[in-house]
Amino acid sequence: MESPAHQEAVTSEGVDMEAIMQQVAEHKGCGTTGDSGKSSCGSSAGESDLPPEIWEKVKNHPCYSEEAHHHFARMHVAVAPACNIQCNYCNRKYDCANESRPGVVSERLTPEQAAKKVVAVAATIPQMTVLGIAGPGDPLANPAKTFKTFELIAQTAPDIKLCLSTNGLALPEHVETIARYNVDHVTITINMIDPEIGAKIYPWIFYNHKRIEGVEAARILSEHQLRGLEMLTERGILCKVNSVMIPGVNDAHLIEVNKAVKARGAFLHNIMPLISAPEHGTVYGLTGQRGPSAQELKALQDACEGGANMMRHCRQCRADAVGLLGEDRSAEFTTEKIMDMEVNYDLEQRKAYQDAVELERVAKVEAKKEELQGLSGEDSDIKVLAAVATKGNGLINEHFGHAKEFQIYELSAAGSKFVGHRRVDLYCQGGFGDDTALETVIRAINDCHAVFVAKIGGCPKADLTKAGIEPVDEFAHEFIEKSAISWFKTYLQKVKSGEVAHFPRGDAEIRQGALISEGERKVCDGV
Ligand code: CLF
Ligand code: SF4
Numbered sequence: 001m002e003s004p005a006h007q008e009a010v011t012s013e014g015v016d017m018e019a020i021m022q023q024v025a026e027h028k029g030c031g032t033t034g035d036s037g038k039s040s041c042g043s044s045a046g047e048s049d050l051p052p053e054i055w056e057k058v059k060n061h062p063c064y065s066e067e068a069h070h071h072f073a074r075m076h077v078a079v080a081p082a083c084n085i086q087c088n089y090c091n092r093k094y095d096c097a098n099e100s101r102p103g104v105v106s107e108r109l110t111p112e113q114a115a116k117k118v119v120a121v122a123a124t125i126p127q128m129t130v131l132g133i134a135g136p137g138d139p140l141a142n143p144a145k146t147f148k149t150f151e152l153i154a155q156t157a158p159d160i161k162l163c164l165s166t167n168g169l170a171l172p173e174h175v176e177t178i179a180r181y182n183v184d185h186v187t188i189t190i191n192m193i194d195p196e197i198g199a200k201i202y203p204w205i206f207y208n209h210k211r212i213e214g215v216e217a218a219r220i221l222s223e224h225q226l227r228g229l230e231m232l233t234e235r236g237i238l239c240k241v242n243s244v245m246i247p248g249v250n251d252a253h254l255i256e257v258n259k260a261v262k263a264r265g266a267f268l269h270n271i272m273p274l275i276s277a278p279e280h281g282t283v284y285g286l287t288g289q290r291g292p293s294a295q296e297l298k299a300l301q302d303a304c305e306g307g308a309n310m311m312r313h314c315r316q317c318r319a320d321a322v323g324l325l326g327e328d329r330s331a332e333f334t335t336e337k338i339m340d341m342e343v344n345y346d347l348e349q350r351k352a353y354q355d356a357v358e359l360e361r362v363a364k365v366e367a368k369k370e371e372l373q374g375l376s377g378e379d380s381d382i383k384v385l386a387a388v389a390t391k392g393n394g395l396i397n398e399h400f401g402h403a404k405e406f407q408i409y410e411l412s413a414a415g416s417k418f419v420g421h422r423r424v425d426l427y428c429q430g431g432f433g434d435d436t437a438l439e440t441v442i443r444a445i446n447d448c449h450a451v452f453v454a455k456i457g458g459c460p461k462a463d464l465t466k467a468g469i470e471p472v473d474e475f476a477h478e479f480i481e482k483s484a485i486s487w488f489k490t491y492l493q494k495v496k497s498g499e500v501a502h503f504p505r506g507d508a509e510i511r512q513g514a515l516i517s518e519g520e521r522k523v524c525d526g527v
Contacts, residue, residue, distance in 0.1 A: 046065075046067050046365060047059070047365075054238070054267075057184060057185070057238055058238070058267075059358075060072045060129040060130075060161070060354065061074075061129065061130050061161060061163070061185060062074050062129075062130065062324065062325050063130075063132075063163075063185075063187075063240065063270075063311070063313075063314065063325070064185060064238065064240065064267065064268060064311075066311075066312070066313050066418050067361060067365075067394075069313050069324070069325050070324075070361075070390075070392055070393055070394040071127060071357045071360070071361060071392070071393060071394070072127050072128075072129045072130070072324075072354075072357070073125055073127050073128040073129070073130075073322070073323050073324045073325075074128070074129070074130040074131070074132055074163070074321070074325070075117075075118065075121050075128055075130070075131055075132070075321065075322040075323070076131075076132045076133065076134050076135075076317070076318065076319050076320055076321050076322070077109055077114035077117060077118065077131065077133060077149060077320065078107070078108050078109055078135060078136050078319045078320040079108070079109050079110070079111055079114050079133060079139075079142065079145045079146060079149050080133055080135055080136070080137050080138060080139040080141065080142035080145060080146055081108055081136055081137050081142065082137045082138070082141045082142050083137035083138045083141050083167070084138055084140075084141040084167070084169050084170060084205065084206045084207070085138070085167050085169055085202055085204070085205040085206065085217075085221060086202060086203050086204050086205075087167075087191075087201060087202060088200075088201055088202070088203065088282065088283035088284045088289075089201075089244060089246070089274055089275070089276060089282050089283075089284050089285075090282060091280055091281040091282045091285075107320070107334065107335060108136070109335065110145075111145055111148035111149040111151075111152055112152065113335055113338075114149045114152070114153075115149060115152035115153050115156055116338055117333055117335070117338050118131050118153050118156070118157055118160065119156050119157055119343055119345050120333060120338045120341050120343050121322055121333055122157050122160060122345060122350065123343045123344055123345045123346070124332075124333075124341075125322075125323070125329070126349065126350045126353035126354065127324075127353065127354070127357060128160075128322075128323075129159075129160065129161060129354070130160065130161045130162075130163050130185075131153055131157075131160050131161070131162055131163065132163035132164065132165060133146050133149060133150075133163070133164055133165070134164075134165040134187075134317075134319050135165070135319030136319040136320075138166055138167050138169070138170070139164050139165065139166055140164075140166045140169075140170040140171060140174050141169075141170060143170070143174060143177070146164070147177060147181055150162050150181045150183060151181065154181070154182065156345070157345065159347060159350065159351070161184060161185065162181065162182060162183045162184065162185070163183065163184075163185040163186070163187070164178065164183050164185070164186050164187070165186075165187040165188075165189070165242070166186070166187070166188055166189070166228075167188070167189050167221070167225075168188040168189065168190065168221065168224055168225035168228050168229075169205055169207060169220075169221055169224050169225075170224075171186075171188065171224060171225065171227075171228025171229075171231075171232075172224055172227050172228050172231060175228060175231040175232055175235070178232070178237065179235050179237065183237070184237060184238060185237070185238050185239075185240070186232055186237055186238075186239050186240070187239070187240045187241070187242055187270075188225050188228060188229055188239065188240075188241055188242070189241075189242045189243070189244070190222075190225050190226075190229075190241045190242070190243055190257055190261060191243050191244055191246070191250055191254075191257070192218065192222065192250050192253060192257065193222055193226070193253075193256060193257055193260045194222075194253060194256075195215045195216075195218035195219040195222060196215060196218075197218075197249065197250050197253055198215070198217075198218025198219070198221060198222055199214050199215045199217070199218045200249050200250075201218070201246065201249060201250065202217055202218055202221060203217075203283070204217055205217040205220060205221055207220055226260065226261075226264060229241070229261060229264045229265070229266060230264045230265070233264060233265030233266070234265075238267045239265065239266050239267055239268075240266065240267060240268040240269070240270055240311065241257070241261045241266045241268070241269050241270065241308070242270045242272060242314075243257055243269065243270070243271050243272070244272055244273075244274050245271050245272065245273055245274060245291075245292050245296075245297060245300060246274045246284070246289065246291075247274070247289075247290060247291070247292050247296065248289075249289070251292070251296070251300060252300075254271055254300060254304070255300070255303055255304060255307075257269075258304040258307040258308050259307055259308075261308050262307045262308035266308045267308075267309060268308065268309045268310070268311045269304060269307070269308040269309065269310055269311065270310075270311035270314045271297070271300055271301055271304065271310070272314055272316055273291045273292050273297050273510050274289065274290075274291040274292065275291060275316065276289050276290065276291050291510060292510065293507050293508065293509065293510065294420070294422070294444075294447055294507060294508035294509065294510050295447060295507040295508065297420070297510065298419060298420065301419070312418060312419050312420050313325060313418060313420070313421065315405075315421065318330070324392050326404075326405050326421065327392075327404075360393065360394075361394070364394045364479050364481070364482075367479045367481075367482040368415075368416070368479065368481040368482050368485065370482070371481075371482045371485040371486055372415050372485060374485070374486075374489050375413055375414075375415060375485065375488075375489060378413040378492065379413060380412075380413050380492055380495075380496075381412075381413070382412065382413075382492065382495065382502055383410055383411070383412040384410075384411050384412075384448075384449040384450070384488065384491065384502075384505075385408055385409070385410055385411070385419070385447050385448045385449065385505070386408070386409050386411055386448055386449060386450045386451070386452060386484050386487070386488075387406035387407070387408055387422065387445040387448045387450070387451040387452070387469075388406060388407045388408075388409060388451070388452045388480050388484070389402075389403040389406060389451070389452065389453045389454065390407055390480060394479055394480050394481070395477055395478065395479060395480065396452045396453065396454055396475050396476060396477065396478055396479075396480055396483060397454050397476075397477050398453065398454055399428070399453060399454055399455045399456070400427065400428075400451070400453040400455065400456040400457070400460055400471070401426070401427040401428025401433060401456070401457065401460065402426065402428055403424060403426075403427075403441075403453070404423065404424065404426060405421050405422060405423045405424060406421065406422050406424065406441075406444070406445055406448075406451065407420075407421050407480070408420045408421060408422060408445070408448065409480070409481070409484050411484055411485065411487075411488040411491075412488075413492075415481075415485060416480075416481045416484045416485050416488075422444040422445055422508065422510070422511060423444070423511045424437070424440060424441045424444050424445075424511060425437040425440050425441070425511075427441055427460060433457065433459055433460060438459075438460055438463055440509075440511060442463065442464065442467045442469065443508065443509045443511075444508055444509055444510075444511050445469060445508060446467070446469075446505065446506055446507065446508040446509070447505045447506060447507060447508040448469055448505065448508075449468075449469065449470060449491070449505060450469065450470040450471075450472050450487060450491075451464060451469055451470070451471055451472065452472045452473075452475060452480070452483060452484065452487070453471065453472070453473050453476075454473065454476040454477060455473060455476065456471050456473055468503075468505065472487055475487070
């Protein structure tokens with residue numbers, strides 16, 4: 001729990017940056033955490049950092065392994081419409097903000113339709129390795145539909161990992177069933193462990209056939225979340241905790257949440273920015289509650305390092321998302337289209353594809369290691385952020401103007417680390433560049449010293465340079481981290497020789513609603 005002095009420091013307007021920065025200063029660094037024998041190097045932990053049995057579980061799960069998210073895809077099926085609680089950041093006509101941005105599901109599916117869709121997607125996208133149920137309500141408030149879907153998929157697509165995301169209220173009563181259906185990855189959204197804070201996030205829960213409000217509701221919810229987490233980890237089920245960072249409400253408190261979930265064996269902690277806008281019709285949207293800036297989010301995530309492993313590559317995806325994290329191919333797989341599809345579910349072909357991906361991944365890791373040797377003995381404390389345009393596979397393979405998001409890496413004498421992503425509006429509009437979009441892209445990556453791209457035109461190059469962000473296209477189609485480390489070595493040399501003066505960059509804006517255009521959204525008819 002927070003001390004009273006600590007609570008005073010949190011204003012209703014702002015993030016408690018002082019408390020967060022104090023935690024950063026106390027950061028103990030990377031080490032082995034004990035529970036499940038896992039490393040605390042965050043979701044970027046690779047094969048050499050994890051016990052073999054854990055690596056087997058995460059190596060092709062795009063959310064549980066940062067490395068995997070460059071290569072492997074997930075899909076969600078929207079079979080769970082009802083919810084048993086109310087969050088102030090959710091409007092029921094939108095899909096679940098636990099596991100998605102407040103976009104909407106295009107269509108809800110029956111378990112049978114969902115199973116058909118999974119097989120059709122898996123046959124078309126061999127890198128699709130995980131099926132998640134994340135809404136649009138709460139999967140465990142719809143247990144019959146959720147578990148029927150898992151049962152059908154286990155029969156027709158046995159190589160696919162099953163994943164579930166829940167608010168946790170109904171979790172304790174379903175833990176045995178989750179284990180029986182071989183659901184090996186469970187996410188619980190835990191935004192607080194202090195019911196007084198919880199009452200500012202959750203107006204009510206529906207429990208034991210009753211609607212319960214206020215602090216009592218938050219107390220019951222928190223107790224169920226933490227007990228459910230313990231019960232799952234005791235059974236060896238890998239658990240991730242999602243938390244929504246709500247400035248002035250639970251920001252600094254999430255450091256306590258991180259400690260509490262680590263103590264109960266959570267494998268990962270995913271702190272996501274609040275998505276809030278009046279047009280979403282949520283309580284927070286209508287009351288003007290803001291989300292965090294990029295710097296505030298990163299400071300909090302940094303403060304939590306050394307506790308439960310940090311996930312930083314979440315895309316807050318829709319409850320019907322399909323594809324690599326950051327891309328959404330759901331429009332290719334509507335129920336109508338699936339009915340007309342010739343589906344050839346070839347297990348051998350899928351395995352061959354995934355073996356080839358594994359070779360590519362190993363090559364990428366080796367290339368990074370080799371480049372890192374050039375930084376050994378480097379004692380500079382300079383840290384910079386770099387933005388990368390990529391279509392996947394860990395390569396710099398996207399044009400600046402075609403990027404819908406940039407991946408962000410922190411570069412230091414210790415090497416490179418994935419620290420986030422920024423959604424942006426498309427700059428290239430087919431033959432011409434959109435200057436307004438360019439301004440928003442620059443604001444979204446304003447904290448970066450460089451942007452790595454496969455190709456870039458003269459105009460955006462000039463504007464980026466003027467804004468102090470170096471456009472780098474000399475590593476087109478090469479591995480991201482190897483290239484970024486190589487660039488950073490040169491940057492450090494230039495700083496040392498006096499050719500370049502190093503200045504910290506400013507803050508950046510987390511763009512809400514970018515990436516998917518309004519035209520692609522369809523409002524569902526509510527829960
Ligand atoms: Fe889906 Fe969630 Fe499973 Fe992943 S998403 S149920 S764990 S398969 Fe992933 Fe999407 Fe973030 Fe969720 S990027 S919102 S963390
Ligand atoms: Fe919405 Fe999910 Fe919260 Fe339910 S648990 S109110 S669906 S965000």
